[in-house]
Amino acid sequence: MSLNNNEDALSFVVPEDKLGERLDKVLAELMPQISRARLQTWIEDGAVVVNDEVATKVRQKVSAGDEIEVTAQPSPQELAFQPADIDVDVVYEDDTIMVVNKPAGLVVHPAAGHWNDTLLNGLLNRNPELRVLPRAGIVHRLDRDTTGLMVIAKTVEAQTDLIRQLQARTVKREYWALAYGKAPEAGFIDEPLMRDPRAPMRFCVGSGARSKEAKTHVRLVDMTSVDGVGSVPLSVSWVACRLDTGRTHQIRVHMRWAGLPLVGDPVYKGKIAKLPEGSLLANIKRQALHASRLGLVHPETKEPMQWFVPPPEDLYQLMQALGFEGLDEPVTVFD
Numbered sequence: 001m002s003l004n005n006n007e008d009a010l011s012f013v014v015p016e017d018k019l020g021e022r023l024d025k026v027l028a029e030l031m032p033q034i035s036r037a038r039l040q041t042w043i044e045d046g047a048v049v050v051n052d053e054v055a056t057k058v059r060q061k062v063s064a065g066d067e068i069e070v071t072a073q074p075s076p077q078e079l080a081f082q083p084a085d086i087d088v089d090v091v092y093e094d095d096t097i098m099v100v101n102k103p104a105g106l107v108v109h110p111a112a113g114h115w116n117d118t119l120l121n122g123l124l125n126r127n128p129e130l131r132v133l134p135r136a137g138i139v140h141r142l143d144r145d146t147t148g149l150m151v152i153a154k155t156v157e158a159q160t161d162l163i164r165q166l167q168a169r170t171v172k173r174e175y176w177a178l179a180y181g182k183a184p185e186a187g188f189i190d191e192p193l194m195r196d197p198r199a200p201m202r203f204c205v206g207s208g209a210r211s212k213e214a215k216t217h218v219r220l221v222d223m224t225s226v227d228g229v230g231s232v233p234l235s236v237s238w239v240a241c242r243l244d245t246g247r248t249h250q251i252r253v254h255m256r257w258a259g260l261p262l263v264g265d266p267v268y269k270g271k272i273a274k275l276p277e278g279s280l281l282a283n284i285k286r287q288a289l290h291a292s293r294l295g296l297v298h299p300e301t302k303e304p305m306q307w308f309v310p311p312p313e314d315l316y317q318l319m320q321a322l323g324f325e326g327l328d329e330p331v332t333v334f335d
Helices: 023-030 036-044 076-080 119-126 128-132 156-167 250-257 313-321
Strands: 010-013 048-050 067-070 090-093 097-102 147-153 172-180 186-190 193-196 199-205 215-227 233-243 289-297 304-308
Touching (some): 023 036, 023 048, 036 048, 090 304, 147 156, 172 250, 193 250
Parallel strands (some): 147 289
Antiparallel strands (some): 010 067, 172 233, 186 215, 193 199, 289 304
């Protein structure tokens, strides 16, 4: 099978000392910037031509003097930065920034398993000009099943300014959460986080060499109780959390460490593993965590700005059913 000349192809001639070696191995040495696994995929996809014939087997042997042409294929990451028809709930927008209300189930950045169905893809569909910005203007993120407010930059200057505000810890990020147990009126958790050595996809409090500073302010808003297993009363606290740092899973890990695991959290559920049949708390299928309030200094006008959004329907209904009130206004437990 022959292939027409491709001006974009990279051309190589097999050196004499590579006689009889596998095609994928030779390419890995000729193109060290590309992983061998990725080169194998290119071969299987017909992107490699040897002596004008398409190669389809990674174990194919080469001879000295063989001419190889390789047409580089985009990686999943490169393909990920494409627009997709994903609804973006915009709370505020001007020429410089955009504030969005992220729903549960929406991943923020493309990654394995979610290359083209993320908030980033939706942003590019709504605002194609964001393509020129790193991460399409995204400056911070929320876990897939955490809801609420995020700020998006629309210019390089705004993105740089917002990142500096985050680094200076002047951006006010406030979350509402439902937690099992009796939360104190006020608390401050200053415990470093690291990847859990027993489960690399999770995080834990730790002081290893790779641990990172993590600080969370916690305030009790209200508390109630429901029947637990065997009708034993189970306390549920509505807390507001404000971040000094923004580590992955920070609130979820800190709250579990404090003995206050979040309602519905499938990963950091702590000792609350079973609920009575028909329990209100079983109605929510994700961590009960919502980024309710966001405050920052506008990158261009330098005016302080603040936004609030009430929790989404699933969390709102649960909080109402638990007897919590005042869900449509920001709480005042923080200055």
